[in-house]
Amino acid sequence: MKLENPTAIQWNFSQRAQKLQSSAIREILKVTMRPDIISFAGGLPSPATFPIAEMQAAFDKVLSQQGKIALQYGPTDGYGPLREWVANRLSTADAKIDANQVIMVSGSQQGLDLLAKVLIDEGSKVMVETPSYLGALQAFSMYEPEYVSIPGDEGGLIPEQVAELGQGARLLYALPNFQNPTGRTLSLERREALVEICARMGIPLIEDDPYGALSYRAEPLPKMLNMNPNGVIYMGSFSKVLTPGIRLGYVVAPRPLIEKMEQAKQATDLHTAQLTQMVVYETVKDGFLDKHIPTIRKLYSDQCDAMLAALQAYFPSQATWTKPEGGMFIWVTLPKHIDSAKLLAQAIEHHVAFVPGGPFYANTPETNTLRLSFVTVPPAKIREGVEILGKLIATML
Amino acid sequence: MKLENPTAIQWNFSQRAQKLQSSAIREILKVTMRPDIISFAGGLPSPATFPIAEMQAAFDKVLSQQGKIALQYGPTDGYGPLREWVANRLSTADAKIDANQVIMVSGSQQGLDLLAKVLIDEGSKVMVETPSYLGALQAFSMYEPEYVSIPGDEGGLIPEQVAELGQGARLLYALPNFQNPTGRTLSLERREALVEICARMGIPLIEDDPYGALSYRAEPLPKMLNMNPNGVIYMGSFSKVLTPGIRLGYVVAPRPLIEKMEQAKQATDLHTAQLTQMVVYETVKDGFLDKHIPTIRKLYSDQCDAMLAALQAYFPSQATWTKPEGGMFIWVTLPKHIDSAKLLAQAIEHHVAFVPGGPFYANTPETNTLRLSFVTVPPAKIREGVEILGKLIATML
Incomplete structure (x- = not known):
């Protein structure tokens, strides 16, 4: 044989x-x-x-009460109540986020892959910080962009350099809070300038924020998402505030982009585990975080x-x-x-x-x-x- | 603001x-x-x-005994003991499969995406059955191949047509057991012919097998993987024999391909949830399936x-x-x-x-x-x- x-x-x-x-x-x-x-x-x-006991209790509850739903195929854009929870948590008084602007992903790394999949062609100009998060460079590089490195200093990347170097770019990727790898934070003034410049240039601004909640000295600075929900793509994750091993994150973006990402995600892995999303929702819904x-x-x-x-x-x-x-x-x-x-x-x-x-x-x-x-x-x-x-x-x- | x-x-x-x-x-x-x-x-x-009670017990056991490992980041190629289990289950007397030929993926759909990512360029010739699994067409299409439809009949795709139409193709994608969408099965003679023709032409043969275990009339036919482990890429899934909502599958392939897939997977989603893999291993390791x-x-x-x-x-x-x-x-x-x-x-x-x-x-x-x-x-x-x-x-x- x-x-x-x-x-x-x-x-x-x-x-x-x-x-x-x-x-x-x-x-x-x-x-x-x-x-x-x-x-x-x-x-x-x-x-x-890691809140092991809390998650164990949540797994028990979800499996015993809703096992057949939790273990079945689920919607590509994610578990509705968790999308709603994310939207509420990110909304501010003058910038409401709607649940239909949220797509759940299998960790932020998948968010980066999907964004690259729908936004980057071979040779596309892509702006990143100097230095930038290695995982983002790896995700983007699979789609063969041409990188433009935006110079920065202790205060993070320099917005004026975006105006100077970024004409025609497909996106700007920034990690404003306690950046990986430098630990630096983008100042409030620079956030406002960056949002304004990207909006003027018509360039989507990716705000990757895995560490935002881990602020040691003061309240976290306002999110760029809330300065312009129509132009900023926000990425969040449960890896640093709950556990990384479950692979769960989310992307918040204007509807035209979410629709494309949903189609791309269907082709990429159908959907993120329904059980995981239900368990995380069960864990966080009453203020645990x-x-x-x-x-x-x-x-x-x-x-x-x-x-x-x-x-x-x-x-x-x-x-x-x-x-x-x-x-x-x-x-x-x-x-x-x-x-x-x-x-x-x-x-x-x-x-x-x-x-x-x-x-x-x-x-x-x-x-x-x-x-x-x-x-x-x-x-x-x-x-x-x-x-x-x-x-x-x-x-x- | x-x-x-x-x-x-x-x-x-x-x-x-x-x-x-x-x-x-x-x-x-x-x-x-x-x-x-x-x-x-x-x-x-x-x-x-869905074996809800069994999985609930497995989640409890893994979280209480190994919670810190299960909830941490894990290796990109997957949880070692589960890779070993897959390799043993697929080995036959004259075709041993090694655990390092196995990569765990977030459902078979991700296996298709990763295979396409490392094998398909824009315009690459890709052979599929007529008709073929829609999810595979969606995954491959993101990498913009040129499809060659291989004609078939009640006995599945016709191997001689591969020899005639497939010169220079990057891969052949086949679903030999109870195919989605037709339900048809590739006969033993055609399996042997197909493996031989693909080997002769140097074309990787993808054997997608989500339904193989669901055989109603007789023992399942031999896998093409075991006819030529050096030329066949085998895809398996826990979706149809355990539950789909956890998103867990695997790809078995020669090492050069597994190495590329591991690098691509790192850029795509880092790894598949460690907890899920440990729970599935716990559920299946003593013969439950x-x-x-x-x-x-x-x-x-x-x-x-x-x-x-x-x-x-x-x-x-x-x-x-x-x-x-x-x-x-x-x-x-x-x-x-x-x-x-x-x-x-x-x-x-x-x-x-x-x-x-x-x-x-x-x-x-x-x-x-x-x-x-x-x-x-x-x-x-x-x-x-x-x-x-x-x-x-x-x-x-």
């Missing part, structure tokens, strides 16, 4: 697949899962924050402080770093001649890991940068790991 | 998105959810077959018999239909001049629904065809609905 000596297939991959490369850094980072490594490399939330999020903020904020203090104590004065007001990441800039990928190789020998900054740049990488996450490491280990890194950097100066 | 009178965005959708159209049939079929409609339109399994699947077979098989008997009793002799040996669907061919979309409009007025056949054709639609599903309707209602359809067809002759 089995074929004798078949010829091996000469794989003829698509143009986009041929450009996919196994990342050397990803291979290195596989070792960071080892328990003897102090890892600042993760983008993972701390499992200490308002009690839960402050406990996450407290944990991460203490660890953020510990890392900032350790950097101050142990890093050489030639290094600089961001002072995030929320989120999960600190961004370090070393003297130009130090390659953080080489530093990583040495650091792993000393049982410490982080992510080199190069891959976060859409165009010209700045290889003297690196990203540190403080959320999964307790303060004592943070100090230990930062001290080791500081000494290694000192020897490279 | 809110922008005054912003200009509405003139959406500039991607070329692939511009081709997406809201399907008129899909709109019509929305009414088939009404409880007063006898619907043969669904592609849904019967919720009577071997007890459960026979109960599904019995239910569907009785309803299939009821529909075949009703067709015989009530349909005019000018109509013909397939006699499936498993799966969920019967395919009806009417006299050429009857447009099944028009028949549907009338049928809905008489509270009966089905899916017109036209959209299942990649190139030239045969509009005198239609698909009937027998799995969600009890026998008495099947007879009632088929009788109504039979009378309507008789008036159109």
Whole structure:
């Protein structure tokens, strides 16, 4: 029955697949899962924050009361009550969001994929921050755009640069709150300017906001979505405020875009698990997040402080770093001649890991940068790991 | 704060998105959810077959024993023990499948999307059956191939036609067991011929097998995967043997393809929910499916018999239909001049629904065809609905 000596297939991959490369850094980072490594490399939330008991109760309730609905195919745009909940939560007095502007997705990464699918052609001009979220660059790159890197500073991307560089772009992708990878926040003035410039240029502005709720110093700044619901595409996620492993996020956008995304999602994975959406709705509908999020903020904020203090104590004065007001990441800039990928190789020998900054740049990488996450490491280990890194950097100066 | 009178965005959708159209049939079929409609339109399994109690127990166990792992981000290629389980289940004496040839996906539809993403360029030649599964056509079409429709008959697609028409094709997509939409099965001789021809031509053969376990008359025929694991891409799903709402399937393929798919999946949705995979593993690992699947077979098989008997009793002799040996669907061919979309409009007025056949054709639609599903309707209602359809067809002759 089995074929004798078949010829091996000469794989003829698509143009986009041929450009996919196994990342050397990803291979290195596989070792960071080892328990003897102090890892600042993760983008993972701390499992200490997962509301396991609450979700277990919700699974029990949904399965026993509505099992046949929860386990059946569901609507492509998502579970109605949860879309309604998202819309209500994002509405402000002068900018109401309607449930039909919400589409549920299998994690924000899928939101990025679907947006790229319906907005990007080969060679389309796409504006991103310098540096930008690596996962967004990966999602967009599958549709082969031409990136325009918008320069920024400590206050986030510079709106005037969008006006100067962005003519004819298909979209601008921005992560305004505690950005991944830099931890920086876009100021209120710049938000208003950015919304105004994008509206004037007719360019959809993607506001990716996975960390917005994780604000440690003050109330979060207003969302750009509410400044112009007709021109801003907002992306939210349950990964950082509930759990990432269930893969659930949402995109809020004007109806013409939601309709296209719904059609694209049907072709892509039919719909996001109905059971998951019903369980999350059951978990959050009575205000659980308002009690839960402050406990996450407290944990991460203490660890953020510990890392900032350790950097101050142990890093050489030639290094600089961001002072995030929320989120999960600190961004370090070393003297130009130090390659953080080489530093990583040495650091792993000393049982410490982080992510080199190069891959976060859409165009010209700045290889003297690196990203540190403080959320999964307790303060004592943070100090230990930062001290080791500081000494290694000192020897490279 | 809110922008005054912003200009509405003139959406500039991607070329692939511009081709997406809201399907008129899909709109019509929305009414088939009404409880007063006898619907043969669904592609849904019967919720009577969902093992709700077993899954509830599995969710409880996984969350209480391994909650922090289950709710965290997981590996892109899937949960190790479940990949191992899939590999073992698909291995035969002379064709072992290794766990590293398996990638878990968010339902088979995502498998189709990822395969298209890494194998299809704009204008690539892609072979499909006549007719073919609509969801596959939707997934592939996002990557803008040029379809080659391979003719078939009651015995499935005709292998010699592949040799004649398929030169230079990127892939052949086939659904050999109880095909959606026709219900037909590819014979053993044709399977062997097809595998041999595709291997000789160096063309990857996709064997999509969501219904293979739902065999009503005899043991399922051997899988093409096991005839040539180096040239066949096998797609399986938990949707029809467990539940569809959790969105879980798998693709089995040679390593070079799995590696590309893993990279593409990372860019597409990072990974499939770890919790779901652990729960399914917990549910199936001790042989549950071997007890459960026979109960599904019995239910569907009785309803299939009821529909075949009703067709015989009530349909005019000018109509013909397939006699499936498993799966969920019967395919009806009417006299050429009857447009099944028009028949549907009338049928809905008489509270009966089905899916017109036209959209299942990649190139030239045969509009005198239609698909009937027998799995969600009890026998008495099947007879009632088929009788109504039979009378309507008789008036159109």
